[in-house]
Amino acid sequence: MVKATYGRAVGNTCPLFPLADCLVGETTCDGRKKMYELLAREKPMHVMDLPQKPEEQAAEEHWTAEVRKLGSFLEEQLHTEITEENLRRAIKQLNAGRAILSEIHRCRRHHPVPIMGVDLVGLTTSFGYCVDRDDYHNKLRGLLAELQRRIKEKEWACSLDRPRILWTGLGNSLGCDKVLKLVEECGGVVVCQEGCGGITRIEDPVDEEIDPYQALAERYLRVTCSCMTPNTRRFEDIDRLITEYRIDGVIDLTWQFCHTFNIESYRVGELVKGKHGLPFLHVVTDYSKSDVGQLRVRIEGFLEQITLGRRRS
């Protein structure tokens, strides 16, 4: 993520970077935090100090103040005024989008699924480039209706026997979907994603009733990025998703040098293997294609382990 963001920004291959008036970052992980110091040379940049122990009362107070400061920064940079009314409207609008997207993801609780993981990620990524929110919501609604139709008409995307995989850890950056593709090429199906870009980043709305800055702060402090410690909520999420999405095995993806997801993987493995008795695979990789052959062998073996386990039980 760090290399991709910085490299594409300064290498002029990011389509969005030249359009930005200013940049906003947060002190999530070491790599991002220090990269922002260099990226700040390119555009006006504001870095928010994110507390690392979200369960503490003081963390919430500190973070709410940071969210307010971000508001002031944006007002100044964009020569605009952020009113409480505007904020409330934006929160409502974005919550609405998140609600439809969550419904889309939940369609994959069905067995078999109405859409393959690789197709869903492809569609939602392309929708993400919509600047017009109404257009974006219409696209999402269309997809949801199509998935609901498929479920009703039992038009499944794959056969019953495909192992259902929970993909956790690092998310899917543009052009970096090699692990997702490999799982589905090798006979599995990714029915749920947790972690960066996953379902838990979507299904938890911003509170529409309270002060909007407070609401934004509360919501974004609930992010279960592994930069948080001890990140208890993530383990509760994984625990719940394994049941809700009828998971047969968990693949935990770490992009190289992401220490936090890498170390946290040890605890994820304990949960998956210990509490749920499910096969667990931890993949550490980068954006290159050099290890695709090796990964294919590991993923084939992992899916075979699930299939053999089923026959035995």
Place this chain on the structure above:
Amino acid sequence: MVKATYGRAVGNTCPLFPLADCLVGETTCDGRKKMYELLAREKPMHVMDLPQKPEEQAAEEHWTAEVRKLGSFLEEQLHTEITEENLRRAIKQLNAGRAILSEIHRCRRHHPVPIMGVDLVGLTTSFGYCVDRDDYHNKLRGLLAELQRRIKEKEWACSLDRPRILWTGLGNSLGCDKVLKLVEECGGVVVCQEGCGGITRIEDPVDEEIDPYQALAERYLRVTCSCMTPNTRRFEDIDRLITEYRIDGVIDLTWQFCHTFNIESYRVGELVKGKHGLPFLHVVTDYSKSDVGQLRVRIEGFLEQITLGRRRS
């Protein structure tokens, strides 16, 4: 640091770990933060949330509250009461030790130096194991007197022509002094250390006049660990030390996977080469001996660069 701390703790090769009643950590870097989650399984552990943007007023308030919470944790764990008076006495005592140690370091401003870097680090490390503070202070005073005598009697530790090196970045863990040794074996002399374990961690005392918790918080928020952003103070320190210690070249040491010192090194290099026009070497290594030969060649080349530069000017 992370691997050494955790590995030695759980592998039973750390002499101090079995003696500890409880452990205290802070959210400095990703590696430490996540390692503490696993280390917390061995002993009662308290992790302090360290703000990452020390220049903000809110950071100081948040951190002061964290220091107070640490006090309560220690009182509970150690079945003791921490009074304001005790704290003030401890601050005075530790400041006194720091003052002598700072004087010792400052003796190395002389050209040539009265003690080689490798000898000073060896002595101060061994003194560090003194539990009795009076004994520790006496040892420090003895060393200071000896260095002052040498300066008075012009009893130098090396010849005039040795390049004077500032060692910055990661510090010297037990048995990991390979870079320090190589510099002095290859004809340089390390006259100053900045970064982990360096002079700036010592010469800045805790305020004895104000509330002791406040004073401790203020002081430890002034730590110039590269986990801080944008860590401005560290660059002011390096700038000043280059002049004060008559530096001929800077070697920046990064232990592998320490992203923060690694990325910050780019800015250190700009300062050293750009503002001071001095040679700069960035070394990324680990605790193994496997790259000693390669490092020797790089360090020899670096020292030669300094010597050639001198002849030309």
